[in-house]
Amino acid sequence: MYDTVIIGAGMSGLAAGIRLAHYDQRVCILERHYTIGGLNSFYRLAGRDYDVGLHAVTNYTAKGSRKGPLARILKQLRFRWEEFALCEQIGSSIAFPDVRMSFNNDIRFLESEIERCFPSERDNFQQLLARITDYDDLDQESYELSTREILGELFSDPLLVEMLLCPTMWYGNAREQDMDWGQFCIMFRSIYMEGFARPLAGVRLILKKLIRRFRSLGGELKLRSGVERIRTENGRAAGVVLDSGEEIEAKQVLSSAGWVETMRLCDDITESEPAAAGKLSFIESICALDCQPKDLGHDDTIVFFNDSESFPWEQPNDLCDTRTGVICSPNNFAYGEAQEELPEGTMRITMPANFDRWSSLSDEDYELEKLRWFDRSLESAVRFAPDFRRHVVATDMFTPKTIRRFTWHDNGAVYGAPKKQLDGSTHLRNLLLCGTDQGFVGIIGAMMSGISIANRLLVGDIAEPSPSP
Amino acid sequence: MTRDDIRETIIDILSDITPDEDLSGLKDDVAFREQLELDSMDFLDIVMELRKRYRVQVPEEDYGELASMASTVAYLEPHMQDLEKV
Numbered sequence: 001m002y003d004t005v006i007i008g009a010g011m012s013g014l015a016a017g018i019r020l021a022h023y024d025q026r027v028c029i030l031e032r033h034y035t036i037g038g039l040n041s042f043y044r045l046a047g048r049d050y051d052v053g054l055h056a057v058t059n060y061t062a063k064g065s066r067k068g069p070l071a072r073i074l075k076q077l078r079f080r081w082e083e084f085a086l087c088e089q090i091g092s093s094i095a096f097p098d099v100r101m102s103f104n105n106d107i108r109f110l111e112s113e114i115e116r117c118f119p120s121e122r123d124n125f126q127q128l129l130a131r132i133t134d135y136d137d138l139d140q141e142s143y144e145l146s147t148r149e150i151l152g153e154l155f156s157d158p159l160l161v162e163m164l165l166c167p168t169m170w171y172g173n174a175r176e177q178d179m180d181w182g183q184f185c186i187m188f189r190s191i192y193m194e195g196f197a198r199p200l201a202g203v204r205l206i207l208k209k210l211i212r213r214f215r216s217l218g219g220e221l222k223l224r225s226g227v228e229r230i231r232t233e234n235g236r237a238a239g240v241v242l243d244s245g246e247e248i249e250a251k252q253v254l255s256s257a258g259w260v261e262t263m264r265l266c267d268d269i270t271e272s273e274p275a276a277a278g279k280l281s282f283i284e285s286i287c288a289l290d291c292q293p294k295d296l297g298h299d300d301t302i303v304f305f306n307d308s309e310s311f312p313w314e315q316p317n318d319l320c321d322t323r324t325g326v327i328c329s330p331n332n333f334a335y336g337e338a339q340e341e342l343p344e345g346t347m348r349i350t351m352p353a354n355f356d357r358w359s360s361l362s363d364e365d366y367e368l369e370k371l372r373w374f375d376r377s378l379e380s381a382v383r384f385a386p387d388f389r390r391h392v393v394a395t396d397m398f399t400p401k402t403i404r405r406f407t408w409h410d411n412g413a414v415y416g417a418p419k420k421q422l423d424g425s426t427h428l429r430n431l432l433l434c435g436t437d438q439g440f441v442g443i444i445g446a447m448m449s450g451i452s453i454a455n456r457l458l459v460g461d462i463a464e465p466s467p468s469p
Numbered sequence: 470m471t472r473d474d475i476r477e478t479i480i481d482i483l484s485d486i487t488p489d490e491d492l493s494g495l496k497d498d499v500a501f502r503e504q505l506e507l508d509s510m511d512f513l514d515i516v517m518e519l520r521k522r523y524r525v526q527v528p529e530e531d532y533g534e535l536a537s538m539a540s541t542v543a544y545l546e547p548h549m550q551d552l553e554k555v
Contacts, residue, residue: 023521064489066506075511080488455510458517 001249002026008256010038011443012435014210016450021217032226042204054203055328056196059444069444076451087333089196089301094163095384105195118160135185143182162311167304169313172441174278174415176314198333232268237431256435258409259417278413279315281400283353285377288394289345293329296386303327305384321352322380349381355400355411424453474554475542482518497538
């Protein structure tokens with residue numbers, strides 16, 4: 001009998017596992033896949049290291065800063081700042097047809113860019129900053145307000161609204177078209193006010209630190225152990241049944257499988273709501289280059305591009321939507337202090353994609369469409385970055401089907417369901433959610449989500465069985 | 470445990486929670502919140518570390534007693550004086 005069984009060995013499950021094991025709980029993490037990481041993972045293919053998910057760690061704050069989510073997770077997980085080996089971005093851009101605005105990890109730079117590109121919006125931007133600083137993360141009521149409405153009232157130029165929305169939606173919006181105000185505030189802080197960073201070794205460094213710590217505290221990890229259902233008894237979760245038929249008992253269950261997915265696992269729920277699952281998924285075209293991106297004149301860390309004045313954020317009807325995308329160059333972080341650089345240039349191009357379209361293709365068509373959309377995504381991206389295509393020496397690609405396989409999220413939805421459960425509660429007292437469907441995104445957000453739910457379990461208002469009436 | 474032992478225990482817990490802080494100059498009569506910018510999650514951690522290490526239970530209504538080192542030691546003394554330092 002475990003104190004807690006955690007479904008999913010992604011960032012949130014691992015962080016929760018560390019907290020619970022640190023406070024002497026017997027914890028087991030169950031992972032369906034053969035490796036850890038979930039959405040943020042890594043692999044080796046033909047002698048090259050690849051990262052999936054993570055473009056950058058958001059919420060960067062410098063060593064010594066005591067505020068913000070990064071400082072908080074380091075304290076909660078007992079890591080020193082140096083252990084994540086974060087190097088700051090060089091600088092990123094929001095590229096629209098006639099305007100290109102840059103930002104880095106110093107909000108004053110973005111302020112100066114707004115003054116340069118939208119001089120009459122200077123004071124309005126200050127007002128926005130004040131509102132975002134004041135926003136209370138736990139305020140469920142204003143969480144669901146319309147960001148488009150609020151920004152539309154604040155700014156007179158709709159183009160600025162679209163441009164500010166583009167990176168925040170790209171990095172964490174599960175809703176189509178509009179964005180929850182609470183989610184926007186969280187993303188705005190994590191991207192524009194705190195910023196991007198990355199360890200030279202990529203996401204694997206952080207995942208390895210987490211799993212090593214979890215195991216050193218006595219935590220158990222079972223890979224290739226998909227949960228087939230959550231067994232309930234008298235209104236409580238009693239344990240889980242694995243795909244293999246093996247039963248595992250636990251006093252409490254913590255699921256990072258997603259809201260809809262977790263409900264479907266519960267054996268006391270007969271109806272699931274497929275409509276509630278998220279719809280936004282991506283393809284990513286990954287290119288290894290024979291030179292560094294900066295040798296081609298490209299020193300942007302990340303470019304968020306959109307080829308018209310209005311930014312579409314929706315599931316495409318076609319297999320992909322090449323109107324908007326993200327170009328990430330993992331080489332363009334300030335690794336100077338580490339006196340090193342990545343051995344090879346890399347360009348990652350991400351674009352919205354339709355899960356149903358990709359998953360209904362025959363095997364043969366799937367491979368064909370991958371080749372076709374790989375070329376189209378590069379063709380679209382080089383409108384906003386130097387043409388790097390003749391420097392490509394190796395490629396790989398993931399589609400919504402790949403994301404589904406790694407995360408088991410319906411529709412390969414990267415940011416989960418549009419409706420968030422901020423406190424992780426479900427219909428069962430001792431079954432809680434963590435991860436994307438709790439409203440936290442990015443790897444710092446994911447870890448924060450695991451930590452906050454683990455703390456709820458530790459404080460003990462859930463563990464004790466309620467006396468039967 | 471003497472008052473000094475209790476103080477040392479708290480320093481030990483704080484250095485665990487905030488490994489990047491230099492605690493040598495910590496002032497006993499100034500609030501932790503002010504000196505180290507500890508937040509509610511950190512205070513909860515102090516409480517949980519005390520429970521883990523010494524089985525000392527600090528009920529929620531007493532969390533305010535942990536504001537500074539001086540008040541923490543004064544509060545914990547009756548609960549911990551009969552315990553052995555680990």
